Amino acid sequence: MDRARTPAVMILGTGSNVGKSLIVAGLCRLFADRGLKVRPFKPQNMSNNAAATAGGEIGRAQALQARAARVAPHPDMNPVLLKPEGEQGSQIILQGRVAGRLASRDFARRGDFLPQVLASFARLGADADLVIVEGAGSPAETNLRARDIANLGFARAAAVPAILVGDIDRGGVIASLVGSHAVLDPADRAMIQGFAVNRFRGAVELFRPGVETIAAATGWPCLGVVPWFAAAHRLPAEDGLDLRSERKPDARIRIAVPILPGIANFDDLDPLKLEPAVDLLLVPPGQALPVCDVVILPGSKTTLRDLAALRAEGWDIDILAHRRRGGHVLGLCGGYQMLGRIVRDPAGLEGSGGEAPGLGLLDVETTLEGRKTVREVAFAHVASATQGQAYEIHLGRTDGPDTLQASFLANGAPEGASSPDGRVVGTYLHGIFASDAVRGAWLAGIAGGAPLTALRFDAVVEQTLDALAIHLARHLDVETLLAIARGRAGAGLP
Template sequence: MDRARTPAVMILGTGSNVGKSLVVAGLCRLFSDRGLRVRPFKPQNMSNNAAATAGGEIGRAQALQARAARITPHPDMNPVLLKPEGEQGSQIILQGKVAGRLASRDFARRGDFLPQVLESFERLCADADLVIVEGAGSPAETNLRARDIANLGFARAADVPAVLIGDIDRGGVIASLVGSHAVLDQADRAMIRGFAVNRFRGAVELFRPGIETIAAATGWPCFGVVPWFAAAHRLPAEDGLDLRADRKPNARIRIAVPILPGIANFDDLDPLKLEPTVDLAMVPPGQPLPVCDVVILPGSKTTLRDLAALRAEGWDIDILAHHRRGGHVLGLCGGYQMLGRVVRDPSGLEGPSGEAPGLGLLDVETTLDSEKTVREVAFMHAASAMQGHAYEIHLGRTEGTDRQRAPFRVDGKPEGASSPDGRVAGSYLHGTFTSDAVRAAWLGAVTGSAPETGLHFDAIIERTLDELAAHLSRHLDIDALLALARGRSMGYARS
């Protein structure tokens, strides 16, 4: 028998976007409610929707899971974060810090980071009663298995038992679970101790034969069938596949957001999506920007590439026409850089070196440099004098005369820029709209009168996490999950 270890369990999925992140968040809140010191962990993540912590960057999903566990997020919760920079490769964030680039052809190099992954995991375990690990993509991607650190490669290295989740809403859940079992080798199969079915709609009784088929074909027990959780849209999404918003045709304020290839930190928009007075349209490629009150250009991991994509779609023409009609334009981070006169990347930090003219709606210029800003900040909203907390994750310095009318102040210094008439603004700050007071002041400036929304964003997130925990407790065998995790601590995770 091995020495006593911290209880841990891994939540794997049959594919991306099957609900792993949400299940882990709900379990973190549920076990926190039981008085356990629970920690989320994802060995490797691939996302441009990142969060800033005191120690560096992690995936947005792990920041939400840390909140669900009622703890401060830390880079050890997501030691490897790959931030895509187009089809050629990704920026590597290793234990919170930039550590170079990973070319697509060198993807197997991920295995080089296993020591740091295990180091971060052990540090989390040292201060936890329970660690809930989230996999990435699918463990059945056998072409990537040789140097895998995200799924069963980690599970075997750390000896953590796993549960495999399938998404019935997308169809083919029986085949995806049974097929995953079929392509795994015997040692990998042994790490998976059961399965669960997520996003079920209808009467569970009708799926009993399906459960029996999966169990018979795999030998895995079923840990539960989780019905569709309708409130999931209230929580920050990590995956670009989740970019959507419920349309509100009778809303007072219409906002359009173009979806660019390198869109990043799009959870900035979550508070606006929940505002009852706001109709937020996420506009995919191939569609013109609709007539609206505000166009928001969100963050970007590849500003010059996204600026070129914006022009290729004709959205630059739509934005300039919108501005001539008297509309408002807001740029966040990379979107802020695009609103200026020029964006320069002389060292090729986000792709090929070069420069391009911006939209020219702000009298500022941006030069990308190698020093990346990642920090949490306290800010003051200049127009309302309201205060709040936000974060920055960006490359580049932006200077110009419109910074004299900066919409925010950080550490007593101006942050961002505004046009003389106030209809165009940009900022490097992420998360400012989570402040109810700042959001109301901004919406009031757009409409000319303060909106009467009564929306308390943080309270909604907390209530939704509580509802998610209760939802999982009704439909998953929580005691069996906990027993599985504790089995690792007693040295029989592989039994």
């Protein structure tokens, strides 16, 4: 086979959050289980939910897709990652590394990255039997088409055929699919080889007239109507808009998490969300933090902005009152920085810059610096000697007396900080709760008693990916999907 034209297909959506990421993950697992060397690819992602790989940062969704494909994640799977820093713009991660900032008014500049996107796609395809590409947002955003690298701009540049997915659960799926067809120019429209409808609830046959309407109006064949996949909540969400509480009245431990504007790496919370012993309360703006056992301050892409937002909500008062009652507080990455005496951003690395007092719950100070730490680490929970794998993605250096009593070790060295009584802990480590042993020991330290966990998190993720693959195999025409991918290559798949 000519590896210069590896079989590939692109999964586009009529909008954000229509289920593209999960469909790509499910297809990666499905075809990997057929013995194919599958690689996920997303030309451009905009998310503060990032993963550390051996070569740098990519979106967490692409890391999950790589896991589904049973391969290690790599920066070529997501060559452009834009990490929002508020209204003013985004940090640019190019092929895994920081490459400056992109102001909102200069968003069309992302077209400058097309050569790197195509180079990453070529490298990825050179060692693959099949590449499954995920679009971003909607290809029908004609105001962004001129220098598009995320959707049909990439598809045409790389000669990759596409499938357009609509989400029936949000309503208007017929209009969104037909409307997308109507506004696309003929050359873009020709790249789309079919459509699918996602998240259907009820009897699928009742939507047959809808399928016929879409097919007649667009000329595209339907590759399937995919029913609602109830287990999707067990997999990491890509979008912070998906964050919501799932109440467990009989849980032994109650954890409150304030949702801040720049929340990042919120998949840190997923194992706790699924843990039967834990009632995880995700608190939106406008609500007070409830009485609980633990407050977790999650990661943040804009620490000073989120610290100001926390104070504007009055959550600082709630947290200090929680601490006076003897409650536990855990700060993760940006949340760790907020727990100290002061946070400084002299160069404006996360926005307008400046400095602000922290919550003063840890005797440490943080200064944001230009060098970014991105690494995978082996870590240990000091109190229990339990271990796991984690990662770091952060700007800044945090120092002070409380770092001398760190609660964790990273690659054998003390990491983070702890108050003298151990009830306030900060760490730059992400992913610590994915370790069943560490999570169980930490929860036991909160509740008192033996290690507390009834969840095997990695097993749940693997089982859910397997179930997702089976779900798609039942409801999508995967043979036609392969034929479309094969048409790009002009040769058969192995």
